[in-house]
Amino acid sequence: MIRVVLPAHLRLLAKVAAEVELEVEGPATLRSVLDALEARYPMLRGTIRDHVTRERRPFIRFFACAEDLSHESPDAPLPEAVAAGREPLLLVGAIAGG
Amino acid sequence: MSQVRVLAGTRKGAFVLTSDGKRERWEVSGPHFGGWEIYHLKGSPVDPNRLYASQSTGWHGQLIQRSNDGGKTWEPVGNKFVYEGTPGTHQWYDGTPHPWEFKRVWHLEPSLTDPDTVYAGVEDASLFRSTDGGQTWQELPGLRGHGSGPQWQPGAGGMCLHTILLDPGNPARMFIAISAAGAFRTTDGGVTWQPINRGLRSEFIPDPAAEVGHCVHHIAMHPSRPNVLFMQKHWDVMRSDDAGGEWREISGNLPTDFGFVIDVHAHEPETIYVVPIKSDSEHYPPEGKLRVYRSRTGGEEWEPLTKGLPQSDCYVNVLRDAMAVDSLDSCGVYFGTTGGQVYVSADAGDSWAPIVRDLPAVVSVEVQTLP
Numbered sequence: 079m080i081r082v083v084l085p086a087h088l089r090l091l092a093k094v095a096a097e098v099e100l101e102v103e104g105p106a107t108l109r110s111v112l113d114a115l116e117a118r119y120p121m122l123r124g125t126i127r128d129h130v131t132r133e134r135r136p137f138i139r140f141f142a143c144a145e146d147l148s149h150e151s152p153d154a155p156l157p158e159a160v161a162a163g164r165e166p167l168l169l170v171g172a173i174a175g176g
Numbered sequence: 177m178s179q180v181r182v183l184a185g186t187r188k189g190a191f192v193l194t195s196d197g198k199r200e201r202w203e204v205s206g207p208h209f210g211g212w213e214i215y216h217l218k219g220s221p222v223d224p225n226r227l228y229a230s231q232s233t234g235w236h237g238q239l240i241q242r243s244n245d246g247g248k249t250w251e252p253v254g255n256k257f258v259y260e261g262t263p264g265t266h267q268w269y270d271g272t273p274h275p276w277e278f279k280r281v282w283h284l285e286p287s288l289t290d291p292d293t294v295y296a297g298v299e300d301a302s303l304f305r306s307t308d309g310g311q312t313w314q315e316l317p318g319l320r321g322h323g324s325g326p327q328w329q330p331g332a333g334g335m336c337l338h339t340i341l342l343d344p345g346n347p348a349r350m351f352i353a354i355s356a357a358g359a360f361r362t363t364d365g366g367v368t369w370q371p372i373n374r375g376l377r378s379e380f381i382p383d384p385a386a387e388v389g390h391c392v393h394h395i396a397m398h399p400s401r402p403n404v405l406f407m408q409k410h411w412d413v414m415r416s417d418d419a420g421g422e423w424r425e426i427s428g429n430l431p432t433d434f435g436f437v438i439d440v441h442a443h444e445p446e447t448i449y450v451v452p453i454k455s456d457s458e459h460y461p462p463e464g465k466l467r468v469y470r471s472r473t474g475g476e477e478w479e480p481l482t483k484g485l486p487q488s489d490c491y492v493n494v495l496r497d498a499m500a501v502d503s504l505d506s507c508g509v510y511f512g513t514t515g516g517q518v519y520v521s522a523d524a525g526d527s528w529a530p531i532v533r534d535l536p537a538v539v540s541v542e543v544q545t546l547p
């Protein structure tokens with residue numbers, strides 16, 4: 079079980095609390111976790127990653143275990159604490175806007 | 177008794193304003209999608225409870241929301257807008273080639289006959305259509321693929337397709353406008369497009385009378401006369417009597433012919449409205465006086481409408497999609513400002529009152545007349 083914390087706008091969009099729990103098949107990576115997230119909450123498609131390129135949207139960052147994972151390969155294993163469900167993967171919106 | 181429902185898109189959410197036919201007392205619902213930019217929302221003419229809304233932020237991109245109950249509840253539908261084939265390039269601000277990139281939906285135009293069919297005008301400029309209630313979107317690539325596409329250039333607000341007019345008498349004919357490419361017409365349902373900019377002059381482009389490159393801000397049409405088009409351009413208020421074949425200036429005695437909105441009275445096809453804005457570098461009313469100007473002669477002769485509008489120290493703007501008219505016997509006229517006011521006139525512009533004063537900056541205003 080993987081824990082994912084969503085930014086405020088996406089919680090409202092998906093009608094969920096701050097943290098969601100996902101079952102992920104195979105190794106826990108950014109790609110597999112986001113695929114599982116979008117499969118369960120289809121309304122989030124395109125709001126975290128580009129529809130076509132699947133690249134992270136510029137104003138979204140990924141954090142876990144006090145590390146910035148935003149520039150990691152989407153297929154790199156997530157920290158063991160995230161894979162084990164002890165720590166959440168944080169999806170964070172940049173502090174921006176007006 | 178009839179009702180009206182005003183749909184206001186703002187920089188921080190959507191608001192639904194409802195009243196009876198007197199249009200004196202209003203109920204305000206919202207913000208819907210609080211914190212998101214709502215560029216536009218509009219209802220289906222054949223199923224008024226079917227609404228579509230364009231929702232976006234810099235963080236999360238584009239969403240489309242749909243309501244089947246007049247805006248009480250909403251559901252997200254498809255938000256995948258992908259250009260057909262190789263997108264190619266248009267001109268960037270400095271004249272260099274720049275790849276076509278989808279940014280947002282500026283305008284949603286529901287079909288006149290089918291509530292599940294809706295058109296989306298997007299930035300970078302192109303036209304998309306959904307025939308399944310917004311679940312999936314397909315580009316009409318003949319517009320972006322027009323041979324002049326590589327010469328199109330963004331206006332200051334981005335290269336947006338902001339106006340979509342559907343001809344009630346001919347389902348195959350549509351008019352669209354792009355800032356800053358100009359106006360285009362299709363007569364084959366969107367397969368092929370012709371620029372319709374003859375007669376426009378834009379002193380800020382290399383060839384002031386070029387076929388494309390004009391910063392058209394908005395176009396309006398009365399449904400009973402689809403060959404007559406009215407245009408508010410970057411500068412100049414224009415008119416065409418032959419479906420865009422030729423334009424002539426009708427700015428007449430306006431204090432300035434810069435502005436964004438233009439609309440037509442619901443029952444008088446020669447009565448039109450604009451809100452003059454001081455200049456392209458000063459986006460507020462001249463002299464700090466918020467004045468709607470009305471022409472009852474199809475242009476040239478204009479009268480200021482000021483009763484109920486602030487006549488001192490007013491420095492708001494009225495953006496291109498932020499004016500609408502209802503179809504009650506006494507035609508109602510509505511507009512929203514970047515200062516967060518939505519004004520109504522229940523007497524065709526003679527007098528005005530604010531419905532709300534303190535919304536976020538208003539981007540768009542539509543109105544539905546309900547039985």
